[in-house]
Structure formats: C-alpha cells, structure tokens
Amino acid sequence: MNPFVGTGSLIRLALRRDRILLPAWIATFVVMVTFSASATSDLYPTAASRIQAVASMNGTPALVAFYGRIYGSSLGALSLIKMSGIGAALLALLAFMLVVRHTRAEEEAGRLELLGATVVGRFASLSAAAWVGVGTSLVIGVLSALGLIATGLPVGGSVAFGLAWAATGCAFTAVGAFSAQLTAGGRAATGIAASFLGLAYILRAIGDTTGHHAASWVSWLSPIGWSQQVRPFAQERWPVLLLLVAFAIAVGIGAYALAGRRDLGAGLLADRPGSAVANAGLSSPLGLAWRLQRGTLLAWTAAVMLLGAIVGSIASNVGGIIDSPQAKDFITKLGGTRVLTDAYLALELGMLGSIVAIYGMQAAMRLRSEEVPWRTDLMLSTATGRARWLASHVSLAVVGTAGVLLLGGLASGAGYAAVVGDAAVVGRVVAGAAVQIPAACVMIGIVVATFGLAPRAASATWGLLIAFLLLGEFGSLFNLPQWVMDLSPFAHTPRIPGGQVEALPLLVLTTVAAVLIAAGIAGFRRRDVG
C-alpha cells in the first residue's frame, strides 16, 4: 500500500479538530507583529531617536540575551526585535506542539489505531501533521509580511521577516515530527522538542552576547539564531533562509526514517519493566500526584536554574557597559528605580516569574487531564474525598512553583555573586524571585477555579495567561489605561531588588489566589465528575 494514502483525509480531520485553535493562533501572531510595527513607529519618529534606541538596546547584554541583537537602525529592525526572538520561539513552540498533538498524542490515546485499520498508510498521520505545521507556519509568515507591508514598512524587509518566521516554523515542525518518533508518550515528545528549543534559544543568547559588535559563531549553531541572521530590514541575507529549509528537510527525512522502522504505539526509547509493587510513597493521592508530576517538576527546576544562572552571571555587565545616558534612561524606564543592575535583575526575575507561572498552570491543569479519561472516577471510588484529590495536585502546583522560583532565584543570585565576588547579593536576588510567587499562584488559582466551576473551559485559561503577558509587554506601548494593565496579576508584583517592597499587593495577590482555589474546591464538590 502507498504509505502516504489517506494523508488528505487526516489533514481535514486535523483542521476540523483545530478549527478554533488554529485561526486564533494565526490571528494572535499576525496582530502582534503588525501592532509592534505600527506602535513603535510613533515611539521613535526620527532617525536619530532610533539610532539612540538601537545603541541602548545593543549595549545592554540582558536585552541582547533575551531578544537578540538589532542590526542596522531601520524602523523595521528596531520595532520587530522582540518578534524576531521571542516571537520566533513562540512560533516554534506552536509548530512542534501541533505536530505532537496530531501524531504521538493521538497514537498514545489509541485513536490512531482506529484510523490505522482503515485505508491509511503508515506515513499518513506524520505527513498530515507535518503539512498542518508547515501550512500554519506559511500562513502566519505570509499574513505577517502583508501586515508589515500594510503598516508602511519596506516590502523586501517585510517579506524577509515573514519568510524567516515561516522557515523557523517549518524547522520546528520537523523537530516535532522527529521527537514524536522517539518516545511512546506525547508529553515526553513535547518535552524533548521544548528542550531543543530552549537549547537553541540559549545558544543564540550566548552567541549574541559574546561577539564583538555582532553575533559570534555560537549563534550560528541555533535555528533561532539563523532566523535572526536573515536580518530583515538590514540588508537582508536571503541565503540564510536556505539553512533553515535544509535543516527542516534533513530533520524531516530523519523523522520518516524513524517512523518507517518502528511499530505503531512504540517509541525508539523503549519502556523498561518497572516495579511489581508500589513503594511506600505511592499510597496517597499526594503520592500519586508527585509520582505523575515529579519528572516535569525536576525538568523545570533544572531549566529555570540554568536560565537563572545565565541571567545572573551577565548581570554585572549591565552597569559597566552602559555609558550613554540614553541607555541608562532606557533601562530605568524598563524596570526599577535605583541601581541599573537591580533594575535589570528585577526585570529578568519578573520574566522568570511569568515563565514559572506556566509550570504552575500546567501542573494544576493535571486536574482536568486526569478527569477527562475517567481516571478521577477510579480515584474517587476509593476512600479519597474530592477536596483531598484536588488538593494533591494543587499543592504540588503551588509548592512546585514556589520551589522552582526560589531555586531559580538562588541560581541567579549565585551566578551574580560568583562574578562580583560578593555572597551578600544572593539574598536580595532570592527575595526578588520570592515576590513573584503570589502572582504565579493567582494563575494557578484561575485554573483551579475554572476547573471547579466551568471545567470545559479549563484549557482556555492559557489564553488568559497570554493576554496578561501581552499586557505586560505591549500595554504601555499601546497606551492602554492603567486599570486594564492592572488586570494582570503580574502588574502588581513589586520590582525588587531595587524597588520598594510593599506588603499590601503581595497580600492581596495571595488572598485572591486562596479565594480562587477555595472557589474551585467548592465548585468541584458540587458538580458532577466527568
């Protein structure tokens, strides 16, 4: 049988399943990129103001590490710096999550077996998922280019930017396809692809900050680095796009080779036999929750500590390198009020806080992913009360979030202390990480309340997180009223080190989180399971 037969039907099935998700994502990317371009043009009306801004940004290692280096001083290059770094990474995330969702996750759920028995070739599901990933990337790339042209930016740069995004999406579609062949679990496949993305981002950050006036060779090890090296709006380097395309094809061929050699349902990394009896820890709902979540928690802890250490160790550069008053002004505007390094650290710790909120939400979301396949039925048919079962996952989410943040802060502080040779700074950095805990807990509370009161909407809370993060990133750029900005829990976190620690906002956030969790428990105790 032709191994690709049935690909078309599976593409239609995938598009039917994602008929809301895909348009929403595409719209989010296109709107973000278009708004970034149009809003920045009002901020920097003259060429001189742009040159100053670019000098400030490029002179600040933290910003270069986070977003990338700006090439040239054109309006396009300046206004799209966040989009070309963070935006490309988000697009990569979307691409591989889409592929895993339509391949390995389906296989794991056993639904692919149902399809595999019909007239569907062995490569059909992989091909369909790949087409959905590639198609989504291309649509986002083309619409973004059109959006940029519509705001009045040069056509060449706009097209280069759109193609760089599309090619990045294709490259990570291939990464998703490859990692989906490696493990028997969808979650683990997503984890492998996410680790690869994280590595690519960190390599780019290291390369961009270590080169002199340009990125060093390290950035050229990273697909995200290639995406930025296309340099839209700064004498575009079109051949770099071929690098991304070649990478996508090579990894894609690898994915097909693996898919051709393995059995349905099996991974290349085979399951080892486990224990025939449960150890003493696995005798309570909390023990089970820990068992189910520990892998994710440990991976998050390691990743956040690594990120924290990198962020911390470059903190000492901030004060030294900035020599222009504009740069100091820029940094001061971005964050705290007193010392530049403190402002930088407060900014980075704020970022860390919103990243770790993703962990907390995902851990709390376990409630729903246990309930939907009826596993909650089995737990609640034992002598386990509803509140106790719910508390097992939620307490792990809360304690895990706090732990990851504190350890991330510790790594950050230690990295900083090692460079400046002063151990006393560690405490201040850890405190800066600790104040992030209440806002992240509010996000957990939102998930738990939704789970208890409107369980079908639980995954929609991700949209709320994205909205809050966009408010924080772009709210002031768009001159939104203060009360809108204040909707985000992250807006109320004090910026320390450097700023004033006010107890009231932290207390209010903690109370809101507690009330939301209590509402979720009350709702879950009243509603039907399932």
Added chain:
Amino acid sequence: MGGVSEPISITGLEKSFGRTRALDGLDLEVSQGQVHGYLGPNGAGKTTTIRILLGLIRADAGSVRLLGGDPWAEGVALHRRLAYVPGEVNLWPTLTGGEVIDLLGRLRGGEDPRRRADLLERFELDPTKKVRSYSKGNRQKVAVVAALASDVELLLLDEPTAGLDPLMAEVFRECIEEERRSGRTVLLSSHTLAEVDALCDHVTIIRNGRVAETGALSNLRHLTRTSIMAELAAAPIGLADLPGVHDLRVEGSTVHCQVDTGELAGLLSRLASVGVHSLVSQPPTLEELFLRLYADDGPDEGSASHPQP
C-alpha cells in the same frame, strides 16, 4: 423489600444530562450476598446508575442508599467498604500494573497480599509492565485484580469482562463464584447474557433509564418461553386453544411450538393424553427474554407516541 440495611437501595432515581434523560424513575434493590446482574442495551443508563452510586454524579431526584448511607454526602466513608471496576479502564500510563493495584488497594484501605499474588497468577498478569504497554484486556485485568484483592463488602463491576478473552472471562467467573460463597455482594453490569445467566441469582434489566424486569433469575425464567418439539401417537387436537402456546406448527403427528414457561404443565398434560413418542424441549435462555423485552416496543418508546406526520 426495601430494608435500610440493603447494600443498594434506589427508588425513583432521575438524572438528565442536558436534554438527554439518562435515568427516568429507576428502582433498584440489591440485598446482602446477592450477585445481581444489571443488564441493558448501550446507553440504557447502567454506567450512570453506578456513577451515582459512587457519588461521582448527583441524582436529580429519587433516593439512593448505598451500604446504608448517602453516596453523595458520605462517599469517602462508604468507599472504604466497596471496590469498583469501571467500564472503560484508563490508568496512569507511566505506572506499572503492580503499582496501580497496590495504590488502589491502599486507597481503599488495605489489600490482601496473598490474594493479590494468587489473582495475578490466575489472570496471568505481568505486574512489572507499564500501563502504557498493556492491551485493553490487560488494563481491565489490573482493575479487576485491584478490586478483588481489596477486602470489601460490595463490588461494583461495570462490564468487567468486556475486554477479556474467553479463558480470562472464565477465570473471572470462578472468582465471582468464590466471592458469592464468601458472602460478598456484587452488582455486575454486563452485556454478556451467558455470564449473567451463569453467575447471577438476581437480575435487573433496564431500558431507557427505567426498569423493564427485575427479580430472581428463577422467577424471570417464567417470563420466557420453552420451545417444544414432540412426536405423538396421533394428530393432536385443540392445542391452539391452550393458553400460552405460540408459533404452533402441526405436521401430521409432529408438533412444533413455543410455550410460556408458566403454562408448560398444561401443554405437557395435553400432549401426554395423546401419547408421546419423543419430546425435545429447549430450555428458556435469558437471551431470549432480553431480545423479547427490547423487541417488544422498539429501542425508542417515544417514537411510538409521536408518529411522524
């Protein structure tokens, strides 16, 4: 009937999901030590009933008593005394079968390690394999072993043999037979009539969320028909006038017919009066009753009262 001490006592139970009426005035009585078969076509409300008994979903109306308590309000205490095997067994993919069995046993308040080992052997289940690599049947075995190894009074089993091969289904039957002898109460929802026929002493058959038939299996047999083939000494007369005789066919001195099991005696004495050379009788099966109950008024009784224009 209806003593408060009955393990399961349900009256007038109603439950709707949106506009779908899953249970519509259901009554169910299961006494101490009964192995009670719970039968019905797909979507009749069997799983809904069991989930209400477990306090997982709340009844809209009616009264539900489980082991003398209210399952919605006192679920946790009651659950120490029962074990449940869901119809669709989804377990945690990264745990091994052995770990799941121990976990569920501990959460129910204790398991018998000797019984666990014995059951693992009888069901030929490898407890070191990850749940992810088990087949549907093997996942079901995990849930069955976990339930049977627990020291409880009541077993709620929702189509427990649906994924088991015939050999394992036989092992399961032996196990339930042992449970009956040790005095445990079992509610067994099933599609497999032979299984219910072999295991259960009482049966409740539901349709569209209501009880169609209930009672001791021996009593229900009277509702079924026995089929008779007899070669007589002479051609019989007047058989068609006998009460309870259906599908009568007389070819010379040979008689084929169906007779309501309650009216069997009348037919036999009439045949004997003519003189019987040979007699073949097919015993009534539950399957026949089942088919008749559903065939009598169709799958959807609403359609009869609302004819299409």
